[in-house]
Amino acid sequence: MFLIGSWKSNMQAIPTYVVTGATRGIGRAVAKELAGRGFRVFAVGRSVELLQSLSEACGSRVTTVAADLCSIAGVEQLLASIPSDSEIAGLVHSAGSLVPLQPYEQIDMNELAEHFRIHVGVPIELFNSLSRDCTVKRMLFIDSYSASNARLGWGAYSIVKAAAQMAARCAAQELPGTRTIRAYPGAVNTRIVDAVLASDTQTASTFASMREKGEFAEPEDVARFLVALLVDATDELIGSRDVFDYNNPGDRADVFQLTRS
Template structure:
């Protein structure tokens, strides 16, 4: 007897799905049988991934910091998924660097919009239905910077500390509801987000060869998503050995 993939029949929304951790996570969840809805701002990479994953995937180009775009896209996804989503992976984000005194208010606001307000907007749209159904799983991709500060990380750390706080409040509110919530916080991970920084040639940053890989984080997400329904993985902190 062949055992079906463990997530067969589940509908999953992955944000920031076109590259890095999001792409690796989408692949892992699709391989486990899930129907994956891919959201990102990069149309070419997004479409390539959708073609690779085939019938199990559907791509949506969307800037989640745009409230109107996000509302329309999420409504379309929920309708296409049959009225509800089983898993939300809040992964999309930006990684600006700059000392607090050199960070403009506009840049700070843009970072919070991408890393904190946009994930909240998705929660606001999706979480109530999960609670009504008594099942669902929200997985937040955090960072080592959600509990440890680094110089030059004022905007990013503020957004990630905020994401951690939002996760912890949501976890407290969801206890006993049947809805699971998980925070996956990886150390530096070798994704295209580092390309503008060139950490191999910039003092103070880890070499890319010493970073985690996107598949490492995707494996953690998959593991948390496939625990028995009565098991909640509150938090996973990943680091390089």
């Protein structure tokens, strides 16, 4: 009984993180980085197969939850897997969707509403649901340059990202009990790159040149930056700026020096 009690006590003492969109890209890399640093991770996604491979790669530190967070049932499924009264050291909103790269006149209202639900509604609903029974110490939003830069052919994408950014900024202003972090990952080698390269946008040629020169960051590199923000950054550093930019050498220096100290 002593050994069991000690094990439970140790598990409760290990900081807990929740990562959405953990099946691919940045979300998956963040979940693996957190687990690699010894933290307890609840990794959420829709693909059972990809979550299984994540679990096999990370071991018992990761609890995978196959759920569609766009539904109340999916949110409740995640909540049921997390002990009530838990302290969530960090909530990472990485779940997303491939918003079509299409000009303004081709935007479909129903499709746009669904992307709003994923990028804007899910983070709001998830935080509000979690915070009823748990304490959320830090919350990280993965932001985008496209939220404030209109590009030809990127209408739907930029509109969705702008709304998601404003939701994150409102959270930072209105949730004093939770430290909200916004971070720009920049150009990362994820599915959006392939979508841009296959599009008719003017950006396709730019992205093609960047890929040829090896200028895209890998999800694992960005994940180390994001996890350092979540785990190592002081409240003072987080409060010192509105957003952290992986492509900014000064931001990278400030954040990565934390992991070396």
